[in-house]
Amino acid sequence: MTERRVAPRPLSPRRGRAPENARRPAIGASAAHRFADLPDDPTKRVPVSRPAATVSEIFHLLHDAGHAGHRGVLVTITALTKPGARAIGAHMAVLKGGESAGSFSSGCVERAIVAEALAALDEGASRSVRFGEGSRYIDIRLPCGGGMDVSFLVDPAGDVLAQAIDRLDTRQPVALRLDPTGHLALSHDPGATATGWNDGVFTVHHDPRLQLVLLGHGPEMLTSLKLARTFGAEVVLYSPDDAIVAAGLAEGTMAVHLLSAADPPTLEGDPWTAFLFLFHDHDWEPALIGQALETPAFWIGAMGSRATHAARRAALAAHGLAETAIARVHGPVGVIAEARDPMTLGLSALTEIVGAYHVLR
Incomplete structure (x- = not known):
């Protein structure tokens, strides 16, 4: 099964330009x-x-x-x-x-x-x-x-x-x-x-401005979306939740409805792109993180505790990803230890991402 696209895809650095309708x-x-x-x-x-x-x-x-x-x-x-x-x-x-x-x-x-x-x-x-x-x-x-x-x-x-x-x-x-x-x-x-x-x-x-690709479900997606847009980042959203996709579109954000964890869309990013994974159901992660790791994105991270991240690393290895690639995935994410509520977690993660983006400059 393939994903149903409800908005233009993000820019593709491999093509060098955005689709005409985007x-x-x-x-x-x-x-x-x-x-x-x-x-x-x-x-x-x-x-x-x-x-x-x-x-x-x-x-x-x-x-x-x-x-x-x-x-x-x-x-x-x-x-x-x-x-x-x-x-x-x-x-x-x-x-x-x-x-x-x-x-x-x-x-x-x-x-x-x-x-x-x-x-x-x-x-x-x-x-x-x-x-x-x-x-x-x-x-x-x-x-x-x-x-x-x-x-x-x-x-x-x-x-x-x-x-x-x-x-x-x-x-x-x-x-x-x-x-x-x-x-x-x-x-x-x-x-x-x-x-x-x-x-x-x-x-x-x-340099091009920061592009943040948000992937996941739950309230952390919308709080992170609002914070990133307030900062001025370009935001792209992927979610299996219809309500989150609709909310993203209402904010004027490009959004993609995910339909199958086994058959994910092709993610695209450039050296000024960050991927933030906000899944509570971690079965969605291996294939999507694998796609993100194929891009030259400057930052890739996923929320969760240290134990969750250890399990994530094992799942990525079982998915066939090399240890050097898995090491690119940040976790736990954010500058505020043990952040739990959606707003604090989103702000904590965005702060880490923006800090890494400014090092590029």
Whole structure:
């Protein structure tokens, strides 16, 4: 018996792109509608700030605004004299009307960033500005007490942004080269490009965002789903429970209904994917964990006690899996020992997963 699919499958790194029905609309397709109601006079617009925007959302905002004829600035942290609230390579987007996305602090420097970006737009020239320690702005201090160099790239190239968006949306790494003269380009080898300065050009590397594949049944599935979506992860859900599949679909999550433990679906993942198994009926695990181990996922784990995990390891060995493969499976999962209630267990496991994901970066 084969599984009944009730939503598009997750992205396949082996194919290099998502199925057509799982991909976003064409880049810029809705730009004209999205910006159609903006008044031509920037002073009559109401600025909107979205400090929690993702890298892809920042690029989308700039690209779509440019596509609709509105100007913008790509703002990037290029150096720090001390550890700061954001890392080198963090971005903000600022549009001509004062709308912004992204943040560099808890709010102490964003107004100055927006003002500087608007001044760069008025001048029509890209620039680099120091904030904090050593800055000409003596009234702006960073919480860390250090200095922050920021690049303001006026009217970034729309075709380059479109390519960067496409790579991130199809779960491929991307690296942007920011020339001090205001030129923006893609690195030809993003996988081998680290964030930093090289020969007078600043390069910033971005990996695809965390993808969490949840497999199981019980209340832990829905609490983990909600926590992961709040964090901003892409989530894919597999369950033999119709109610959980329906709840996942209601949350806008791709979901697959599992019908047979003996004939599981082909699981897919990439180096930025984590698999979290949340089965109370562990007969579902061997074949599915075996599928997960065939992917380059950076993390695979399953809930349960130490005794449960020992039994799981024996079941995986009986299923024909090598000891080196079985050793990749984390258990017990989470950073909170003896977590029992669904919310604590989900938070504990997600914390471990996010920590492992950030080591990749």
